[in-house]
Amino acid sequence: MMIKAIFFDIDGTLVSFKTHKIPESTIQALHTLKAKGIKLFIATGRPPYDLKFLIDEFGDLFTGYITFNGQYCYDSTGKILHEEYLNREDLIQFTNYIKDKDIACGFMEIDYFYFNLYNDRLAKLKETLGDTAPDRAFDDVSRVSNHKTYQLNIFLNEDEEQEVLPYLPNCKAVRWCPYFTDIIPKDGGKGTGIKKVLAYYGIDINEAMAFGDGGNDVEMLEAVKYGIAMGNANENLKQIADFITLDVDNDGVAYALKQYNVL
Secondary structure: OOOOEEEEOOEOOOEOOOOOOOOHHHHHHHHHHHHOOOEEEEEOOOOHHHOHHHHHHHOOOOOEEEEHHHOEEEEOOOOEEEEOOOOHHHHHHHHHHHOOOOOOEEEEOOOOEEEOOOOHHHHHHHHHHHHHOOOOEEOOHHHHHOOOOOEEEEOOOHHHHHHHHHHOOOEEEEEEEOOEEEEEEOOOOHHHHHHHHHHHHOOOHHHEEEEEOOHHHHHHHHOOOEEEEOOOOOHHHHHHOOEEOOOHHHOHHHHHHHHOOOO
């Protein structure tokens, strides 16, 4: 088995929800993989400007980044490999719908992330992410009319999200935590981003591996030959995974790599 590329989700995969840190075993594994010539990629729902803590710690360890759940992919030099943003008519329709409702929503532009309002659900997420949760601005949602918006974070549970999806007909919902759902283009996703990145580097899917833990990682694991679900992953992801490893806090990344003889 020849692995040439490995894709890693961040929250719940590289970074523990309990400690808000990357386990030492994972850090060592990443450096070992890089030394072997394996290309390492981040595949996250986070925007590019939320990855500063990774770059500060690892420098150019990662060959590239898949951000906004696949909507904006770029290499370590900043070269754009793939880009797709949300339908503006959908966004205008959706913002009109939530105008008088207590629905917190994050709007992600390429270099700006703002919310329409602050509520208890937003506060709970900040508590969950700890020090890795950046501060956010609050702004007028009319920005969607003249700024590219790559992703939304709508703070609703799974049942409630069904009420807003009709206002976003060209979009779909993917979820990695119970507090909110990510809204991305219907033809988007981490799987789409991975396919674009692999094609750019001339790497076959049979030479690729991916690690994830959330519902937004399903397409990512399906896009590669070796899809690894963390032990702390949700059940939907475990059902489609090729291998279920240990929890992130129990050295799950390193354990799976050893099981596949990559380490």
